[in-house]
């Protein structure tokens with residue numbers, strides 16, 4: 001599900017579906033589906049093909065996919081070609097590239113009323129955070145598919161963001177597409 | 184010898200019909216809806232208050248000028264360097280230069296906001312949506 005990349009970035013893979021709240025000190029990249037709310041003191045990137053039914057709040061927000069919810073970027077919001085945002089935008093600066101679409105109220109500028117992302121909760125998860133996953137199939141099926149190559153990409157709850165130095169805080173549940181299909 | 188007439192294509196903001204007009208034309212009568220259609224480029228300088236601005240050309244608001252209107256509709260885009268208090272409907276790009284300020288709703292194909300521009304919370308609809316072509320909204324049913 002969530003995988004760290006080299007530069008303190010936590011990635012929610014394209015096969016993942018996350019429901020709940022997420023908070024990062026560093027950067028995060030959403031490639032799958034995210035429902036809930038996500039905050040970061042760094043950059044949040046919603047990749048191409050990703051869907052966020054969530055409120056997004058970060059210093060910088062870069063959207064290539066779809067966001068249904070309010071987006072707040074203290075420094076910058078960037079809507080790239082193919083981005084689709086339905087919700088209100090509040091940003092220090094806004095970049096809308098041709099081919100992006102946006103529908104909602106818009107406040108941009110130093111007086112846009114952007115409130116900085118609050119620091120992560122008092123007891124952040126600094127070691128391998130556990131994401132509660134629902135077992136949606138019998139153990140026999142699970143072990144069987146674990147041996148299959150598809151299951152390797154669908155590995156759930158590999159949120160080793162702490163190891164990469166990105167303090168993250170997760171509350172919610174995650175499922176992978178393989179799990180959903182098997183269910 | 185008379186100069187050859189260069190034609191350009193514009194879209195009537197009343198009915199959406201495509202018209203061919205001379206490059207120097209200021210207004211034409213739409214052959215489809217028989218209404219008067221402004222096709223000139225409009226440039227605002229200084230203070231301007233009240234009324235609507237509708238054109239098939241482009242609208243620009245120069246630096247340090249201020250425009251207050253109910254609506255500014257421009258098929259070929261709006262370039263703002265000053266301050267605008269109006270609902271914008273643009274068939275092309277709305278450009279907000281550094282130091283500019285927009286207060287009002289905005290419906291445009293693309294939006295360009297330079298660093299230092301300010302937008303004060305209107306409702307925006309940006310994207311390749313045909314309703315932002317600068318023509319009047321079409322009634323259905």
Ligand SMILES: [Zn+2]
Pocket residue numbers: 195196197198199200213214215216217218
């Ligand atoms: Zn007409």
